[in-house]
Amino acid sequence: MTPNTHPLRLHTVLTASRLSLRQVAEPAGISPAGLSQLALHGQWPKRRDQAELRQAVTRSLADLGVPTEQLDHLFEPLPDATQTAPSTTDKPSLLPPLRRAHRAGTHPNTRTTPNQEDTMLIAKQSLTTDARKHFKLFTGPFDDEVTQDAHLFANAEIRFVREMVWQAALNARMLALVGESGSGKTTILGDLKERIQRENKLLKIIAPSVVGMADKDTKGKPLKSSDILAAIVLDLDPKATVAQTSEARTRQVLKLLEEHRKAGWAHVLVLEEAHDSPSTTLNQFKRLHERMRVGRAPLLGILMVGHQELADKLQKNDVREVLQRTEIVELRPLGVKSGDLAAYMAHRVKAYCGRELGELFELDAIAALATRLQGDIYPLAINNLSNRALNQAAELGAPVVTADVVRMA
Structure with a gap:
């Protein structure tokens, strides 16, 4: 591995401009790998005149539209050379702009402040054709959705959430499944459907349409009790x-639920995007759950699925009775120290491609990925950043993804 020396200001310009290394390197007469070493470590090609290369790189950036004011002092070391090492305090100026917002609390009872938004989302990344050829991947390990049991990664936390959802559905309980974008909520619902078929359970999932649903009329159409009841009848x-x-x-x-119950069926009402439900709808769920009973036995389970805002809404006074009857379970980030991040990536590579993780990623690259994600280590974000790193490695001609490649991606 290349030792860290002094990263140059060139690095911040390259990452901020979102230009590929190849776009800048080829007109300047340097390889993408050579440009990467120069930007990250200040290592100059031995057989190239430095003054001539400075001019060539500067001219290439200017021709590609980089503002003139950003071209000054390109080849000076950054003030703090330690910024290149993977740590939880990496400065954003050294990293490509990932679309990030602060997570709310990691527990359902954690309240958010007004400036706290949804979790980090990295723009959708797919494995390029060049990367597939470079790594000999006919199936992208981080591209495809979970479509079969073998693809599903499960640690102790995920297995607990799956079982909570399963038991709530079977026993007609009220449950709120909360998680940030990309945390795996849709995968959990898919697993519920697969398990029903696999175990031949007489369990009917009723899912009202949430297309255009919003918590206020000004944003869309709130889901009303009449819509929910109609969905149950038609299902x-x-x-x-x-x-x-x-x-x-x-x-x-x-009457319909009683008839189906006599035939051995259980029922669960699933509302996705439940964080967009107004308080009136959440209260209606509680009343519906109480009304649909035979004696003490509930006939209809209710599974609300949504972002952290759903847990926040359930804390409000106007739905306090709903909270008293609702279990809340959260999909939390994968752990780094526990080895979950590496285990998840290894599982994806093996399940989808039949390969070993070490064939594609060096160990230090996993730590660099964790640093880039800064604690918001959810499956969708891992997949997108991993694809970005694989694409970057292919562009550089690197045999595997290293920590340096991750930082450049």
Whole structure:
């Protein structure tokens, strides 16, 4: 591995401009790998006149549209050379601009402040054709969704969440599944459906449409109790005529659920994007759960799936009765010290490509990935950043992804 020396200001210009190394390097008459070594470590090609190379690189950047004011002092060392080492305090100026927002608390009871937003999201990255050829990958290990059990990564935390969702569905409980964007909520729901089929359970999932749903009329259309009841009727009896009044529709739903219960069926109502539900809808879920019973036995489980805002809404006074009846389970980030990040990546590479992780990533690259993600280590973000790093390595001609490649990606 190349020792860290002194990164140059050139590095910050390259990352901020979002130009590829090849775009800058070829007109300047230097290889992408050579340009990377120069920018990250201040290592000049031995057989190239430094003054001539400075002019060539500066001219290449100017021709590619980099503002003139950014071309001054390109080849001076950065003030703090330690910024290149992977740490939790890496300065953003050394990294490409990832679309990041601060996570809310890691526990459902953690309240957010007004300036806290959703978790970090890296723009969608796919493995390029060049990268597939370079690494001989006919299937992208970080491209495809989970479509079969063998693809599903599960640590102790994920197995716990899966079982909580399963038991809530079977036993008609109220459960809120919360997680940041890309944390695996959709994968958990897919696993629920697969398990129902695999175990031949008489468990019916009822999922009202959430297209255009919002918590306020100004943003979209709030989901109302009449919509929910209609969805239940049409799922249980597609040929039925939905009753027009609220009371008649409620009785219609209760009768259908009782009939299906006698036939051995259990039912769970699944509402995705539940963080966009207004408080009135959340309260209606609680009333629906109480009304749909035979004696003490509930006939309808309710599974609300959403971002952290859902847990925040359930803390508010106007839905406090809903919180008292709802279990909350959270999909948390994968751990670094626990080895979950490396285990997840190794699982993906093996399950999708039949390869070993070490064939694609050096060990220090895993630590660099963790640094780039800065604690928000969720599957979607890992996949996108891993693809970006593989694409960067292919562009450089590197045999594997190293920590330096991750920092340049």
